[in-house]
Every structure is written in structure tokens, then in C-alpha cells.
Amino acid sequence: MRRDPLRDAVEKLRRDFPGKSHSWIKRALLRLGDVREVRDGLYLVEGRRELGDWKPLYQVWFSNADRRWYCSCYLTQFGLRRRRDICTHVAAVLLFRRYKKALERVQHRRVYIAEAEVERRQKIAANGELYLKPVRSLPLFASPRYRVFVISEERRIVIKCGGYVVAEAEGEEVPLATAKFLAESYES
Ligand SMILES: [Zn+2]
Known part of the structure; x- marks a missing residue:
């Protein structure tokens, strides 16, 4: 009965992205405390030098137009680059959202x-x-x-x-x- 909401969230992220490496999950976990929700679908993620970030802040948002997540790290001088890959800023946001839901489930149980x-x-x-x-x-x-x-x-x-x-x-x-x-x- 003592289910850990964070463990639940990580397992769900793993299930949703079965092709992702252990280190991708780990980087998302390391960033979990850096995520700030502006509103549902819009988040700020603090940059971390040790994870290869070169900016202090990244913006992550969900585009209703094409039903996918974007990160400001996808921006280049040519505009928004469509990536096949998902960066760990987005991964951190997805983990954050799953964690929040899992916490709510525990609190309301x-x-x-x-x-x-x-x-x-x-x-x-x-x-x-x-x-x-x-x-x-x-x-x-x-x-x-x-x-x-x-x-x-x-x-x-x-x-x-x-x-x-x-x-x-x-x-x-x-x-x-x-x-x-x-x-x-x-x-x-
Ligand atoms: Zn990113």
C-alpha cells in the first residue's frame, strides 16, 4: 500500500518511451526539480551545465496544432527544428506531469x-x-x-x-x- 508516486511516474515514462535509454530517464529525473509549470501545457526548465545546457532557461510547450511537445532548445537560426528525438527538457516535463498526477492519486486515495x-x-x-x-x-x-x-x-x-x-x-x-x-x- 506504500506505493511511491515518483517510482510510478518513472515507470510510466519508461512504458511510454520504451526505446529510451537508462541515461535519458536519469537525466529527466535529474531535471525534475528544475521544472516550473507556467500553466498546463507550458513549462520552464532551468538549464544545467553538467547536462550540456548552454542556456539558463528552456521553455517547453505542447503544440495543439500538431499534438506534440516542443522545447526552445529545438530553435535554431533557421527556426524551429522538428526533431525525431525528444530532448530531456521535454522528458523532465513529461516526468513532472506524471509525478504530479501520481501524487494527486496518492493524496486522494x-x-x-x-x-x-x-x-x-x-x-x-x-x-x-x-x-x-x-x-x-x-x-x-x-x-x-x-x-x-x-x-x-x-x-x-x-x-x-x-x-x-x-x-x-x-x-x-x-x-x-x-x-x-x-x-x-x-x-x-
Ligand atoms: Zn530541450
Whole structure:
């Protein structure tokens, strides 16, 4: 459930451009932090000397007329040169766009959460990410008790202790970001 949005974005770029080398992907990745979105379809990419750039800034845009991406590095004294190849400024923009989408998907993903208090005799487990917080002010002889918080992809949340079900609940559906925020007061 802990999918990395950047990994997703890179994989998608690889799939969309199967003929591209590892170094092409790597250069796009190196440029990821240099991309600024002006608006959808228009981007600025800072130049990097170590990647062979000779300008401080490149403009990358999508042409609706011929449905393709252009970069100001395609400009020559004769005008815009049509390239069969895609420069890594454009690649960086494509990666940026995929990364942004993947991030949004993660942020908006819905998960289920449940909370319970259990006595810990043995190892506590659940069908999701488990967070624990000890319950204080107990008599010395008692087994330690814990507040348990679970983030799960399944609606029905089951908490087990030593293999036995000790709590079961219908999880509450919330965005993943909310669940992570609520989990912050617990230890993972
Ligand atoms: Zn370029």
C-alpha cells in the first residue's frame, strides 16, 4: 500500500518511451526539480551545465496544432527544428506531469481507519498499517494496554493478538492524507 508516486511516474515514462535509454530517464529525473509549470501545457526548465545546457532557461510547450511537445532548445537560426528525438527538457516535463498526477492519486486515495484498545499479551497484528500508543495509569500487575490505530485498504478491520482476533470493526473511510495525519500521535 506504500506505493511511491515518483517510482510510478518513472515507470510510466519508461512504458511510454520504451526505446529510451537508462541515461535519458536519469537525466529527466535529474531535471525534475528544475521544472516550473507556467500553466498546463507550458513549462520552464532551468538549464544545467553538467547536462550540456548552454542556456539558463528552456521553455517547453505542447503544440495543439500538431499534438506534440516542443522545447526552445529545438530553435535554431533557421527556426524551429522538428526533431525525431525528444530532448530531456521535454522528458523532465513529461516526468513532472506524471509525478504530479501520481501524487494527486496518492493524496486522494481512500482508505479505512479504525481504533481500538487492546491488552497486549503477545504480538499485535492487523490487516493494514498498525500504529500503537501505550495506555497509561495502569495498576502494576496488569498486562500493558494499547490504543491501536489501523489504516487499511479493507473495510473490515481485524486486530489480532498472538494470532487471536481481539478487535474487529467496520473501518471509517477517509482520504489517505487524513489517515496519516491521525496516525501521527501514535508510534508505528
Ligand atoms: Zn530541450
